[in-house]
Amino acid sequence: MMAKKKKAYRLKHYLREELLPTTFCQGCGCGTVLNTYAQAIEELQINPKDIVSVTGIGCSSWIPSPYFKADTLHTTHGRAIAFATGVKIMKPEANVVVIAGDGDLAGIGGNHLIHAARRNVGLAVFLINNMIYGMTGGQVSPMTPLGDKTTTTPYGNPEYPFNIAEFVAAAGANYVARWTTYHVFPLMESIQKAMTKDGFSFVEILTQCPVSYGRRVGMRTGEEFLKYFKENTINSLKAKDMTPEEIGDKIIVGKIVERNRKEFTTILREMNEERRK
Amino acid sequence: MGLREDYLKKFEGKTYFWLGDEACAYGGVFGGCNFFTGYPITPASEVAEVISGELPNVGGYHVQMEDEIASIAALIGGVWAGARGMTATSGPGFSLMQENIGYAIMTETPCVIVDVQRSGPSTGQATKPAQGDVMQARWGTHGDHNIIALAPNSVQECFDLMIRCFNLSEEYRTPVILLMDGEIGHLRERITVPSLKSIKLKKRKKGKKKDLLFGGELIPPFKEIGDGHYLHVTGSTHKENGIRDVESQKVHEKLVTRLYDKIEKNREKLVDLEEKWMDDAKIAVISYGAAARPTEGAVALLRKKRKKIGFMRLRTIWPFPREQVRALGKKVKKIYVPEMNLGQLSREIERFVDCPVVGIPKIGGIVHTIREITTAMERS
Amino acid sequence: MNVRFCGFGGQGIVMAGYITGSAAVRDGKKATQTQSYGSESRGGACKSDVAISEEEIYELESEEVDLLVAMSQQAYERYIKTLRKGGILAFDEDLVTPKKTAHKLYKIKATDLAHKKFGREIVANMIMLGYITSISGFVSKDSMIQTILDNVPKGTEKMNEDAFELGHRLGSKVK
Structure with a gap:
């Protein structure tokens, strides 16, 4: 007798199937992001052959490298955006996507993030913010909240975290949003917006790391994080009419900025053509 | 004729009074470069200044990145997206690039890195030349690896060796370093641009669907982004299809040994040196880059005084011409090595010869004079 | 033949060296040119060295110069x-007071003439180039003029050529 047949995962053709199951820990948010991302691509009907995934080092970089099936550059720690800029200059028609973590993009690679936003390079950058260096065992990251205990802040984190989405918006990105792994449907729409919008697009995705972060701050399961995200977020549309006191410690989600500056590689090409006239 | 040929033909056969950096930039363009990423640094900035003006004329792109790490990262990204690319820097920037030079070696990315060496360590004498990066070029990035590095000693060679750098990077699918020095980079000299027809450009060997991207043969063919192969490129240890495997000792050993061997097994093809007055030589002098100029002058002067001294100049520094130097060590009684550092190549030479090796170091930002070299040789 | 041009930043010292070396190459000779870079080239003493030879040039930093x-x-x-x-010392007599040395001295009011005849002190270097071309004959006059015309800003060719010619005439008188 055959066992009860499991329904196959509907989007598995977007993945390198031979490498499944993923190595993400139980309760990790990376699976949610992978699923939401694949769904977004499916709905947009983008051919994965037109996507270039560029990643850094860290758990979230494993979402595209190796799982999402597209041309994939798994690069050095922090440098994904710089590699991706090179790709975009030579292949402006490609959908160049960067998926990497908070340590990678806001920590070691922070300078590349600022400058790519300033240049307004046509990249879709998804910063998977689990507020910790997860892969290396739970060290403090530039996104770890003040006071939290980590393996390298055993008495609590003495530093303030970045408001990275506002920061990227200020640097000149064309589109910036923030969501969490609780908000999968608006997150998917935001991913689609980032994939189709010209210029530099940035979505910060707050996610859970129960293993390397949660268990040290009293959230041992993915569910506890999702509940936290649900109860402690305010949509940016609502927040704009609120005072800072009313907002308090709540996380603002939703669109942070949308503008229409001309994309960098388009300007570069136009200038080069002008030169040759 | 294409845009590139159409534009470049105006230079053919003409004689110029160019800077070494300028010749390096034009050598890049004639070598097929269509992508340059860099960050300003003395004494290499003129390479970027010249090539940023010329690349648009041949359909290429120049971008000044936010630092040298980003420069080489964007360069490698561009190459995977189809570019034939280069960057140019000097000591401090070269140090910053080391991690991603390792990435280019590990992912077998053809690209050219120009290091116009300056006086260090650290900021050192920022505007003054040195040859202090000989060992950094060889061992700067971590882990076992092999490297190709060429050293020009004239403005003409900056041009000529750039073309060879691009060809070697494609042939061996590896980063190649043009190890210039600030003396040659900032020297103006007569240079004649060869005809386009006489320059043979090594085309990129592109793999088909069934070809393995990282194995199957000593130097596997390249595949580019957008070819529909779902490439997986990683600096982590990987299998022949590119998928990460960081657990297996065998996979790592096979990969890293092949990367090492593709240069090691072609050492004799890569070695490029010039010898003069060696037939009757009892004493030899070995040098490279700027230091080789007064060295050759010193040997020429001593030959006029009927001294039996021979001259060897390395155009390929890495891989090191081990066999040629070993043979020379058997033939002569002593080898002198003038270089603009405290003895980097001289130590490498010592490894392969039994005769005494006497370094003639000079640091402080000025190349040796002929008299300094002859005096040092008379002294010991 | 080793020539060293020296002065302060903004006098066209580097340009003078470049023109000289470039003209020597135009004459079919071997030539090299180096210059001081960085902070040294602004305000303080600035130099530009040119070596010209029929043979290979091995010495990149010469200890002694001929001019x-x-x-x-x-x-x-x-x-x-x-x-x-x-060796020959050629100098702007309003700007340099030489000591007694074992050199052949050639003086010219290059900057003053540039100001008076052309209203532009910057062409003092061209007057000086004409002068030393005449007294030393190390580069042909034709090559110098051609090189000057190729390298000065558009619209200033005549002024620069005239300045060179003035220096050349004055040089031929003292020879």
């Missing part, structure tokens, strides 16, 4: 010791 062209007192004092015995 020193001095356009400031500070540069003169710094570099006079590099002029070989019996």
Whole structure:
């Protein structure tokens, strides 16, 4: 007798199937992001052959490298955006996507993030913010909240975290949003917006790391994080009419900025053509 | 004729009074470069200044990145997206690039890195030349690896060796370093641009669907982004299809040994040196880059005084011409090595010869004079 | 033949060296040119060296020069010791007061003439180039003029050529 047949995962053709199951820990948010991302691509009907995934080092970089099936550059720690800029200059028609973590993009690679936003390079950058260096065992990251205990802040984190989405918006990105792994449907729409919008697009995705972060701050399961995200977020549309006191410690989600500056590689090409006239 | 040929033909056969950096930039363009990423640094900035003006004329792109790490990262990204690319820097920037030079070696990315060496360590004498990066070029990035590095000693060679750098990077699918020095980079000299027809450009060997991207043969063919192969490129240890495997000792050993061997097994093809007055030589002098100029002058002067001294100049520094130097060590009684550092190549030479090796170091930002070299040789 | 141009930043010292070396190449000779870079080239003493030869040039930093062209007192004092015995010192007589040395001295009011005849002090370097071309004959006059015309800003060709010619005439009188 055959066992009860499991329904196959509907989007598995977007993945390198031979490498499944993923190595993400139980309760990790990376699976949610992978699923939401694949769904977004499916709905947009983008051919994965037109996507270039560029990643850094860290758990979230494993979402595209190796799982999402597209041309994939798994690069050095922090440098994904710089590699991706090179790709975009030579292949402006490609959908160049960067998926990497908070340590990678806001920590070691922070300078590349600022400058790519300033240049307004046509990249879709998804910063998977689990507020910790997860892969290396739970060290403090530039996104770890003040006071939290980590393996390298055993008495609590003495530093303030970045408001990275506002920061990227200020640097000149064309589109910036923030969501969490609780908000999968608006997150998917935001991913689609980032994939189709010209210029530099940035979505910060707050996610859970129960293993390397949660268990040290009293959230041992993915569910506890999702509940936290649900109860402690305010949509940016609502927040704009609120005072800072009313907002308090709540996380603002939703669109942070949308503008229409001309994309960098388009300007570069136009200038080069002008030169040759 | 294409845009590139159409534009470049105006230079053919003409004689110029160019800077070494300028010749390096034009050598890049004639070598097929269509992508340059860099960050300003003395004494290499003129390479970027010249090539940023010329690349648009041949359909290429120049971008000044936010630092040298980003420069080489964007360069490698561009190459995977189809570019034939280069960057140019000097000591401090070269140090910053080391991690991603390792990435280019590990992912077998053809690209050219120009290091116009300056006086260090650290900021050192920022505007003054040195040859202090000989060992950094060889061992700067971590882990076992092999490297190709060429050293020009004239403005003409900056041009000529750039073309060879691009060809070697494609042939061996590896980063190649043009190890210039600030003396040659900032020297103006007569240079004649060869005809386009006489320059043979090594085309990129592109793999088909069934070809393995990282194995199957000593130097596997390249595949580019957008070819529909779902490439997986990683600096982590990987299998022949590119998928990460960081657990297996065998996979790592096979990969890293092949990367090492593709240069090691072609050492004799890569070695490029010039010898003069060696037939009757009892004493030899070995040098490279700027230091080789007064060295050759010193040997020429001593030959006029009927001294039996021979001259060897390395155009390929890495891989090191081990066999040629070993043979020379058997033939002569002593080898002198003038270089603009405290003895980097001289130590490498010592490894392969039994005769005494006497370094003639000079640091402080000025190349040796002929008299300094002859005096040092008379002294010991 | 080693020539050293020296003065302070903004006098066209580097340009003078470049024109000279480039003209020598035009003459079919071998030539090299180097210059001081960085902070040294602004304000303080600035130099530009040219070596010209029929043979390969091996010496990249010459210890001695055959011709020193001095356009400031500070540069003169710094570099006079590099002029070989019996070498030529050409200098702007309003800007340099030379000491008694074993050199052949050639003086010219290059900056003053540039100001009076052309209203532009910057062409003092062209007057000096014409002058030393005439007294030393190390590069052909034709090549110098051609190189000047190729390298000066558009619209200033005639002024620069005239300045060179003026220096050349004055040089041929003292020879």
